[in-house]
Amino acid sequence: MKNGSRLAALGGVVVAGALALSACGSDNNSGTSASEAPTGNIDCAKGTVNAAGSSAQKNAVEEWTKLFAAKCAGANLNYNPAGSGAGIQSFNSGQVSFAGSDSALKPEEAAAAAKRCGAPAWNLPMVVGPIAVVYNVDGADSLKLSPETIAGIFAGKIKNWDDPAITKENAGVKLSGAIKTIYRADEAGTTENFTKYLKTTAPGVWTWEPAKKWPNGVGQGATKSDGVSAQVKSTKGSISYVEMSYATNNSLKTADVKNGAGEYTKLSPETASKAIAGAQVVGTGNDVALKIDYATKESGAYPIVLVTYEIPCSKGLPADQSKFVKSFLTYTSSADGQKILTNLGYAPLPDSVLTKVQTSVKALS
Numbered sequence: 127m128k129n130g131s132r133l134a135a136l137g138g139v140v141v142a143g144a145l146a147l148s149a150c151g152s153d154n155n156s157g158t159s160a161s162e163a164p165t166g167n168i169d170c171a172k173g174t175v176n177a178a179g180s181s182a183q184k185n186a187v188e189e190w191t192k193l194f195a196a197k198c199a200g201a202n203l204n205y206n207p208a209g210s211g212a213g214i215q216s217f218n219s220g221q222v223s224f225a226g227s228d229s230a231l232k233p234e235e236a237a238a239a240a241k242r243c244g245a246p247a248w249n250l251p252m253v254v255g256p257i258a259v260v261y262n263v264d265g266a267d268s269l270k271l272s273p274e275t276i277a278g279i280f281a282g283k284i285k286n287w288d289d290p291a292i293t294k295e296n297a298g299v300k301l302s303g304a305i306k307t308i309y310r311a312d313e314a315g316t317t318e319n320f321t322k323y324l325k326t327t328a329p330g331v332w333t334w335e336p337a338k339k340w341p342n343g344v345g346q347g348a349t350k351s352d353g354v355s356a357q358v359k360s361t362k363g364s365i366s367y368v369e370m371s372y373a374t375n376n377s378l379k380t381a382d383v384k385n386g387a388g389e390y391t392k393l394s395p396e397t398a399s400k401a402i403a404g405a406q407v408v409g410t411g412n413d414v415a416l417k418i419d420y421a422t423k424e425s426g427a428y429p430i431v432l433v434t435y436e437i438p439c440s441k442g443l444p445a446d447q448s449k450f451v452k453s454f455l456t457y458t459s460s461a462d463g464q465k466i467l468t469n470l471g472y473a474p475l476p477d478s479v480l481t482k483v484q485t486s487v488k489a490l491s
Contacts, residue, residue, distance in 0.1 A: 179213020179226030228315020311347030371471030
Protein backbone atom coordinates (compact mmCIF):
# COMPACT_ATOMS: atom_id res chain seq x y z
CA MET A 127 0.00 0.00 0.00
CA LYS A 128 2.85 2.35 0.66
CA ASN A 129 4.10 1.97 -2.89
CA GLY A 130 0.56 2.55 -4.17
CA SER A 131 0.19 5.72 -2.13
CA ARG A 132 3.51 7.03 -3.43
CA LEU A 133 2.48 6.29 -7.02
CA ALA A 134 -0.87 7.99 -6.42
CA ALA A 135 0.90 11.09 -5.18
CA LEU A 136 3.23 11.12 -8.15
CA GLY A 137 0.39 10.46 -10.56
CA GLY A 138 -1.79 13.21 -9.15
CA VAL A 139 -0.16 15.93 -11.23
CA VAL A 140 -0.74 13.94 -14.41
CA VAL A 141 -4.34 13.15 -13.50
CA ALA A 142 -5.15 16.72 -12.51
CA GLY A 143 -3.61 18.03 -15.72
CA ALA A 144 -5.53 15.57 -17.80
CA LEU A 145 -8.77 16.60 -16.10
CA ALA A 146 -8.09 20.25 -16.79
CA LEU A 147 -7.49 19.52 -20.47
CA SER A 148 -10.55 17.31 -20.82
CA ALA A 149 -12.72 19.89 -19.09
CA CYS A 150 -11.56 22.56 -21.51
CA GLY A 151 -12.38 20.33 -24.46
CA SER A 152 -15.59 18.89 -23.04
CA ASP A 153 -18.87 19.38 -24.83
CA ASN A 154 -20.72 19.34 -21.54
CA ASN A 155 -22.01 22.88 -21.21
CA SER A 156 -24.47 22.26 -18.41
CA GLY A 157 -23.90 24.76 -15.63
CA THR A 158 -23.81 23.87 -11.97
CA SER A 159 -26.76 25.30 -10.10
CA ALA A 160 -26.67 25.83 -6.38
CA SER A 161 -30.11 24.19 -6.21
CA GLU A 162 -28.61 20.98 -7.64
CA ALA A 163 -26.06 20.59 -4.83
CA PRO A 164 -26.60 17.60 -2.53
CA THR A 165 -29.31 18.24 0.05
CA GLY A 166 -29.12 15.08 2.15
CA ASN A 167 -26.80 14.26 5.00
CA ILE A 168 -23.32 13.45 3.70
CA ASP A 169 -20.35 12.61 5.86
CA CYS A 170 -18.13 15.03 3.98
CA ALA A 171 -14.48 14.26 3.41
CA LYS A 172 -11.73 16.76 2.69
CA GLY A 173 -8.61 16.42 0.62
CA THR A 174 -7.75 15.36 -2.92
CA VAL A 175 -8.35 11.92 -4.40
CA ASN A 176 -7.37 10.65 -7.84
CA ALA A 177 -9.50 8.34 -9.98
CA ALA A 178 -9.35 7.26 -13.62
CA GLY A 179 -11.14 5.22 -16.22
CA SER A 180 -14.21 5.26 -18.44
CA SER A 181 -14.56 8.24 -20.74
CA ALA A 182 -18.24 7.29 -21.10
CA GLN A 183 -18.95 8.63 -17.62
CA LYS A 184 -16.66 11.65 -17.85
CA ASN A 185 -19.41 14.26 -18.07
CA ALA A 186 -21.29 12.67 -15.17
CA VAL A 187 -18.20 12.53 -12.95
CA GLU A 188 -17.24 16.13 -13.73
CA GLU A 189 -20.71 17.34 -12.78
CA TRP A 190 -20.78 15.18 -9.66
CA THR A 191 -17.38 16.53 -8.67
CA LYS A 192 -18.53 20.15 -8.94
CA LEU A 193 -21.72 19.55 -6.97
CA PHE A 194 -19.99 17.43 -4.33
CA ALA A 195 -17.37 20.14 -3.80
CA ALA A 196 -20.16 22.71 -3.44
CA LYS A 197 -21.56 20.65 -0.55
CA CYS A 198 -18.25 19.50 0.93
CA ALA A 199 -15.75 22.35 1.08
CA GLY A 200 -12.17 21.20 0.56
CA ALA A 201 -13.13 18.01 -1.30
CA ASN A 202 -11.43 17.62 -4.68
CA LEU A 203 -11.64 14.66 -7.06
CA ASN A 204 -9.29 14.50 -10.04
CA TYR A 205 -10.77 12.14 -12.64
CA ASN A 206 -8.76 11.15 -15.71
CA PRO A 207 -11.06 9.82 -18.48
CA ALA A 208 -8.28 7.67 -19.93
CA GLY A 209 -10.55 4.75 -20.81
CA SER A 210 -11.74 1.71 -18.88
CA GLY A 211 -8.66 -0.43 -19.50
CA ALA A 212 -6.24 2.29 -18.46
CA GLY A 213 -8.34 3.11 -15.40
CA ILE A 214 -8.31 -0.48 -14.17
CA GLN A 215 -4.54 -0.69 -14.72
CA SER A 216 -4.04 2.52 -12.74
CA PHE A 217 -6.26 1.24 -9.94
CA ASN A 218 -4.58 -2.16 -9.74
CA SER A 219 -1.14 -0.57 -9.67
CA GLY A 220 -2.16 1.73 -6.81
CA GLN A 221 -2.02 5.00 -8.72
CA VAL A 222 -5.68 5.94 -8.14
CA SER A 223 -8.19 5.41 -5.34
CA PHE A 224 -10.94 3.98 -7.52
CA ALA A 225 -11.55 3.18 -11.18
CA GLY A 226 -14.41 3.82 -13.57
CA SER A 227 -15.13 1.04 -16.06
CA ASP A 228 -17.73 0.27 -18.72
CA SER A 229 -17.50 -3.42 -17.86
CA ALA A 230 -17.09 -5.41 -14.68
CA LEU A 231 -13.66 -6.68 -13.68
CA LYS A 232 -12.52 -9.81 -15.46
CA PRO A 233 -11.20 -12.65 -13.22
CA GLU A 234 -7.54 -11.72 -13.74
CA GLU A 235 -8.30 -8.03 -13.14
CA ALA A 236 -10.28 -8.89 -10.00
CA ALA A 237 -7.35 -10.96 -8.69
CA ALA A 238 -4.95 -8.06 -9.26
CA ALA A 239 -7.38 -5.65 -7.60
CA ALA A 240 -7.72 -7.90 -4.54
CA LYS A 241 -3.94 -8.04 -4.26
CA ARG A 242 -3.71 -4.26 -4.45
CA CYS A 243 -6.50 -3.71 -1.90
CA GLY A 244 -5.77 -6.61 0.40
CA ALA A 245 -9.48 -7.38 0.02
CA PRO A 246 -11.91 -7.77 -2.90
CA ALA A 247 -12.73 -4.80 -5.09
CA TRP A 248 -16.42 -4.35 -5.87
CA ASN A 249 -18.16 -3.55 -9.16
CA LEU A 250 -20.72 -0.86 -8.36
CA PRO A 251 -22.98 0.27 -11.25
CA MET A 252 -23.40 4.03 -11.14
CA VAL A 253 -24.32 5.38 -14.58
CA VAL A 254 -26.50 3.98 -17.35
CA GLY A 255 -24.85 5.05 -20.59
CA PRO A 256 -27.00 4.26 -23.59
CA ILE A 257 -24.90 3.63 -26.70
CA ALA A 258 -26.22 5.66 -29.60
CA VAL A 259 -25.84 4.57 -33.21
CA VAL A 260 -24.99 8.00 -34.63
CA TYR A 261 -24.93 8.97 -38.29
CA ASN A 262 -24.39 11.91 -40.62
CA VAL A 263 -26.46 11.44 -43.75
CA ASP A 264 -28.08 14.33 -45.62
CA GLY A 265 -31.85 14.03 -45.90
CA ALA A 266 -32.15 11.30 -43.27
CA ASP A 267 -33.60 13.01 -40.22
CA SER A 268 -34.69 9.62 -38.92
CA LEU A 269 -33.26 6.16 -39.43
CA LYS A 270 -34.46 2.71 -38.36
CA LEU A 271 -31.97 -0.13 -38.02
CA SER A 272 -32.24 -3.77 -36.95
CA PRO A 273 -29.40 -5.62 -35.21
CA GLU A 274 -28.64 -7.57 -38.40
CA THR A 275 -28.38 -4.37 -40.43
CA ILE A 276 -26.14 -2.67 -37.87
CA ALA A 277 -23.91 -5.75 -37.76
CA GLY A 278 -23.78 -5.88 -41.55
CA ILE A 279 -22.69 -2.24 -41.74
CA PHE A 280 -19.91 -2.58 -39.18
CA ALA A 281 -18.81 -5.91 -40.61
CA GLY A 282 -18.31 -4.21 -43.99
CA LYS A 283 -20.96 -6.32 -45.71
CA ILE A 284 -23.37 -3.41 -46.25
CA LYS A 285 -21.37 -0.72 -48.02
CA ASN A 286 -23.91 1.79 -49.36
CA TRP A 287 -26.76 3.72 -47.80
CA ASP A 288 -29.21 2.60 -50.48
CA ASP A 289 -28.53 -1.08 -49.80
CA PRO A 290 -31.86 -3.01 -49.77
CA ALA A 291 -31.31 -4.04 -46.14
CA ILE A 292 -31.42 -0.37 -45.12
CA THR A 293 -34.08 0.91 -47.55
CA LYS A 294 -36.45 -1.91 -46.56
CA GLU A 295 -36.43 -0.62 -42.99
CA ASN A 296 -36.68 3.03 -44.03
CA ALA A 297 -39.43 3.35 -46.63
CA GLY A 298 -39.75 6.89 -47.97
CA VAL A 299 -36.34 8.01 -46.74
CA LYS A 300 -33.96 9.02 -49.54
CA LEU A 301 -30.57 7.43 -48.90
CA SER A 302 -27.51 7.30 -51.14
CA GLY A 303 -23.73 7.27 -51.13
CA ALA A 304 -21.02 5.14 -49.58
CA ILE A 305 -21.17 4.25 -45.92
CA LYS A 306 -18.19 5.45 -43.89
CA THR A 307 -17.94 3.55 -40.63
CA ILE A 308 -16.02 5.04 -37.72
CA TYR A 309 -14.90 3.03 -34.69
CA ARG A 310 -13.08 3.66 -31.40
CA ALA A 311 -9.36 3.25 -32.09
CA ASP A 312 -8.40 3.00 -28.41
CA GLU A 313 -9.42 0.23 -26.04
CA ALA A 314 -12.83 1.07 -24.65
CA GLY A 315 -15.59 -0.48 -22.62
CA THR A 316 -17.99 1.18 -25.07
CA THR A 317 -16.56 -0.97 -27.85
CA GLU A 318 -16.75 -4.08 -25.69
CA ASN A 319 -20.43 -3.47 -24.91
CA PHE A 320 -21.26 -2.61 -28.52
CA THR A 321 -19.59 -5.76 -29.83
CA LYS A 322 -21.33 -7.82 -27.12
CA TYR A 323 -24.61 -6.44 -28.45
CA LEU A 324 -23.70 -7.35 -32.05
CA LYS A 325 -22.53 -10.85 -31.11
CA THR A 326 -25.65 -11.50 -29.02
CA THR A 327 -28.27 -10.17 -31.41
CA ALA A 328 -26.76 -10.90 -34.84
CA PRO A 329 -24.34 -13.83 -34.42
CA GLY A 330 -24.83 -14.97 -38.00
CA VAL A 331 -23.49 -11.64 -39.30
CA TRP A 332 -21.10 -10.54 -36.56
CA THR A 333 -18.49 -13.28 -36.24
CA TRP A 334 -15.97 -11.51 -34.00
CA GLU A 335 -15.80 -11.98 -30.25
CA PRO A 336 -16.60 -9.04 -27.95
CA ALA A 337 -13.51 -7.00 -27.09
CA LYS A 338 -12.40 -3.60 -25.84
CA LYS A 339 -10.30 -3.24 -29.00
CA TRP A 340 -12.21 -2.89 -32.29
CA PRO A 341 -11.84 -6.34 -33.89
CA ASN A 342 -11.78 -5.64 -37.62
CA GLY A 343 -10.27 -3.14 -40.03
CA VAL A 344 -13.55 -1.89 -41.48
CA GLY A 345 -13.77 1.89 -41.54
CA GLN A 346 -11.67 4.55 -39.84
CA GLY A 347 -10.64 4.78 -36.21
CA ALA A 348 -10.97 7.78 -33.91
CA THR A 349 -9.66 8.12 -30.37
CA LYS A 350 -11.99 8.37 -27.38
CA SER A 351 -15.62 9.45 -27.38
CA ASP A 352 -14.82 13.07 -28.16
CA GLY A 353 -12.82 12.00 -31.20
CA VAL A 354 -15.53 9.69 -32.52
CA SER A 355 -18.18 12.40 -32.10
CA ALA A 356 -16.07 14.99 -33.91
CA GLN A 357 -15.28 12.59 -36.74
CA VAL A 358 -18.95 11.76 -37.34
CA LYS A 359 -19.92 15.41 -37.19
CA SER A 360 -17.39 16.31 -39.89
CA THR A 361 -17.83 13.28 -42.18
CA LYS A 362 -20.80 13.01 -44.55
CA GLY A 363 -22.09 9.48 -44.97
CA SER A 364 -20.61 8.35 -41.65
CA ILE A 365 -21.98 6.08 -38.95
CA SER A 366 -20.57 5.11 -35.58
CA TYR A 367 -21.40 4.24 -31.99
CA VAL A 368 -20.94 6.56 -29.03
CA GLU A 369 -22.48 7.16 -25.63
CA MET A 370 -25.74 9.09 -25.62
CA SER A 371 -24.22 11.99 -23.69
CA TYR A 372 -21.76 12.67 -26.51
CA ALA A 373 -24.46 12.30 -29.17
CA THR A 374 -26.62 14.80 -27.28
CA ASN A 375 -23.85 17.30 -26.61
CA ASN A 376 -22.71 17.21 -30.26
CA SER A 377 -26.23 17.31 -31.73
CA LEU A 378 -25.68 14.07 -33.64
CA LYS A 379 -28.55 12.16 -35.23
CA THR A 380 -29.33 8.84 -33.56
CA ALA A 381 -30.96 5.77 -35.10
CA ASP A 382 -34.04 4.00 -33.76
CA VAL A 383 -32.94 0.45 -32.97
CA LYS A 384 -35.09 -2.68 -33.20
CA ASN A 385 -35.32 -4.56 -29.90
CA GLY A 386 -36.20 -8.17 -29.14
CA ALA A 387 -39.89 -7.30 -29.06
CA GLY A 388 -39.68 -6.21 -32.71
CA GLU A 389 -40.03 -2.50 -31.91
CA TYR A 390 -37.88 0.23 -33.40
CA THR A 391 -37.14 2.17 -30.23
CA LYS A 392 -36.01 5.76 -29.93
CA LEU A 393 -33.04 6.45 -27.69
CA SER A 394 -33.89 8.20 -24.42
CA PRO A 395 -33.04 7.93 -20.72
CA GLU A 396 -36.40 6.29 -20.09
CA THR A 397 -36.05 3.61 -22.80
CA ALA A 398 -32.49 2.83 -21.67
CA SER A 399 -33.51 2.42 -18.03
CA LYS A 400 -36.12 -0.14 -19.10
CA ALA A 401 -33.34 -2.32 -20.55
CA ILE A 402 -31.24 -2.13 -17.37
CA ALA A 403 -34.21 -2.96 -15.13
CA GLY A 404 -34.16 -6.44 -16.63
CA ALA A 405 -30.42 -6.98 -16.12
CA GLN A 406 -29.27 -9.94 -14.03
CA VAL A 407 -27.00 -9.41 -11.02
CA VAL A 408 -24.14 -11.88 -11.45
CA GLY A 409 -21.88 -10.53 -8.70
CA THR A 410 -21.92 -12.10 -5.25
CA GLY A 411 -22.36 -10.43 -1.89
CA ASN A 412 -21.85 -6.68 -2.21
CA ASP A 413 -20.46 -6.97 -5.74
CA VAL A 414 -23.20 -5.74 -8.10
CA ALA A 415 -21.80 -6.83 -11.48
CA LEU A 416 -24.62 -7.04 -14.04
CA LYS A 417 -25.36 -9.14 -17.10
CA ILE A 418 -27.31 -7.08 -19.63
CA ASP A 419 -29.94 -8.70 -21.86
CA TYR A 420 -29.18 -7.11 -25.23
CA ALA A 421 -32.01 -9.11 -26.82
CA THR A 422 -34.54 -7.78 -24.31
CA LYS A 423 -38.20 -8.21 -25.22
CA GLU A 424 -39.29 -5.55 -22.77
CA SER A 425 -41.68 -3.25 -24.60
CA GLY A 426 -40.22 0.21 -25.10
CA ALA A 427 -36.68 -0.82 -24.11
CA TYR A 428 -33.72 0.55 -26.05
CA PRO A 429 -31.37 -2.45 -26.31
CA ILE A 430 -27.84 -1.03 -26.74
CA VAL A 431 -26.84 0.07 -23.26
CA LEU A 432 -23.85 -0.04 -21.02
CA VAL A 433 -23.45 0.42 -17.31
CA THR A 434 -20.40 2.24 -16.09
CA TYR A 435 -19.12 0.96 -12.79
CA GLU A 436 -17.16 2.60 -10.02
CA ILE A 437 -14.63 0.05 -8.76
CA PRO A 438 -13.36 0.71 -5.21
CA CYS A 439 -11.57 -1.45 -2.69
CA SER A 440 -14.11 -2.97 -0.31
CA LYS A 441 -11.52 -2.14 2.35
CA GLY A 442 -7.78 -1.56 2.55
CA LEU A 443 -7.33 2.02 1.32
CA PRO A 444 -5.57 4.54 3.56
CA ALA A 445 -8.14 6.03 5.94
CA ASP A 446 -8.32 9.46 4.27
CA GLN A 447 -8.84 7.97 0.79
CA SER A 448 -11.34 5.42 2.09
CA LYS A 449 -13.48 8.10 3.75
CA PHE A 450 -13.42 10.26 0.62
CA VAL A 451 -14.38 7.41 -1.73
CA LYS A 452 -17.25 6.27 0.50
CA SER A 453 -18.51 9.83 0.91
CA PHE A 454 -18.36 10.56 -2.82
CA LEU A 455 -20.05 7.29 -3.84
CA THR A 456 -22.72 7.82 -1.18
CA TYR A 457 -23.58 11.03 -3.00
CA THR A 458 -23.41 9.62 -6.55
CA SER A 459 -25.72 6.73 -5.62
CA SER A 460 -28.18 9.00 -3.84
CA ALA A 461 -31.38 10.42 -5.29
CA ASP A 462 -29.60 13.79 -5.62
CA GLY A 463 -26.70 12.24 -7.49
CA GLN A 464 -28.82 10.20 -9.85
CA LYS A 465 -31.31 12.94 -10.74
CA ILE A 466 -28.69 15.03 -12.57
CA LEU A 467 -27.90 12.26 -15.07
CA THR A 468 -30.86 12.73 -17.41
CA ASN A 469 -29.93 16.31 -18.34
CA LEU A 470 -26.38 15.16 -19.12
CA GLY A 471 -27.43 12.54 -21.68
CA TYR A 472 -27.36 9.54 -19.35
CA ALA A 473 -30.04 7.47 -17.65
CA PRO A 474 -30.39 6.95 -13.89
CA LEU A 475 -30.14 3.49 -12.39
CA PRO A 476 -33.52 1.79 -11.97
CA ASP A 477 -34.56 1.40 -8.34
CA SER A 478 -34.12 -2.37 -8.51
CA VAL A 479 -30.38 -1.89 -9.06
CA LEU A 480 -29.87 1.36 -7.15
CA THR A 481 -30.96 -0.08 -3.80
CA LYS A 482 -28.35 -2.85 -4.12
CA VAL A 483 -25.63 -0.30 -4.92
CA GLN A 484 -26.57 1.89 -1.95
CA THR A 485 -26.30 -1.12 0.36
CA SER A 486 -22.84 -1.92 -1.01
CA VAL A 487 -21.60 1.66 -0.62
CA LYS A 488 -22.67 1.62 3.04
CA ALA A 489 -20.54 -1.51 3.52
CA LEU A 490 -17.32 0.10 2.22
CA SER A 491 -14.69 0.46 4.93
